[in-house]
Amino acid sequence: MTPGADQTIPSHGTENVLPIVPVALVSCPDYEPSRVNDALRRGVSLIGGLERWVSPGTRVLVKPNLLQGLGPEKAVCTHPVVMGAVIRLINEHGCKVTLADSPGGGIRYTEKNLMKQYREAGYSQLAEDPGCTLNRDTGFQLLKYKEGKVCREFPVINPFFSSDHIVVVSKAKAHILTLMTGATKNLFGLIPGLEKPLIHSRFQTGENFGNMLIDLNLAVRPSLHVADAILAMEGDGPTSGTPRHLGVLLVSPSQLALDTILCRLMSIDPLDVPYLSCAVRRGLCSADGKEIMLLGDPPEAFIARDFRTPRTFRGSRRGIKVSPLFRAVHRLGRIYGVRPHVEISRCTGCGKCIAICPARAIKLIGDHAVITTGECIRCFCCHEMCSDGAIALKRSLAGSILHMGLGWYE
């Protein structure tokens, strides 16, 4: 997979040397196809044209928000008219498009389920365009990212590995776990099916999950982002909120800049969004968006001053409550997922795993390492570091039984 024309998140930025990043904000009052088409082309042209971000004649993975197959009026998935306009534009550039996503909400990542979600979200007709294929491959591979702060290995769906560019077409929504979702959180859909709860269970706090999302975005490096904020969602998103008209499309090479502008439209302070505050602390963007060059229509007319945040949001700087649903997901993931176990007979007591463990979950007791399971965040750095093969990855008995059960369910 070839990275985007420009690296969209600077890897080693500090607040003082952040590069200027463009975000185009264009009015688009509704989903009438010719208006969406015109707005998209205007947005892309404002940030320098498609050729600046996507090489002609390449293979492009277009990643929607296909959380679950719900009709466009629910404002859960990226609208099919926006998807169609993006796919046509990329096709005209001589590129082959694969539309791919792994739905969330506990939906098993099988071909049958995928086809059903495409149909229900209104995406099936997009495959009538000869330049667009709907992905049916439900395999995945590990994407390594050794510079990751909290996560250095991600299970990622197969089409990513056969694409030259990723173009993310997200949906602007409030979110009960991350306060809002737009471009940055959208990439979590590259993690296949039931691997998602495992990641949720490994990264339970807002800060850990936020840093994991930033690591994932740095590892994947999308080339371009389009956000469907024509009909956004307020309240208890990403599924159970209420559609809220904002009437704009956003286009940018930077997911962090695009989400910062979305926050402004939703009257949300970016520092209350855990992954944006992590990105600010890591020096990848600023709290006030001073590096953003906003182009197109003036944002003031589109700001929803009474935008409803989710009920899990405690208020500015007071954090987000973990909902009972996510507690259940965490529990399931903890039971189901593999864990590191020390094979005492192989352990030499060298202490390399103790030095690398970010959660300080390993101690030397006697002459061998011991892991405190409750403190382990399952980054698997110890497994990677142990050159004596003394750290095995295993499921608990309950996890093995659950794993067998899910296998039969397939």
Ligand code: SF4
């Ligand atoms: S790195 Fe391996 S051999 Fe060394 S203490 Fe840890 S488990 Fe034992």
Ligand code: SF4
């Ligand atoms: S024990 Fe191993 S897997 Fe668990 S947090 Fe420490 S390094 Fe990561």
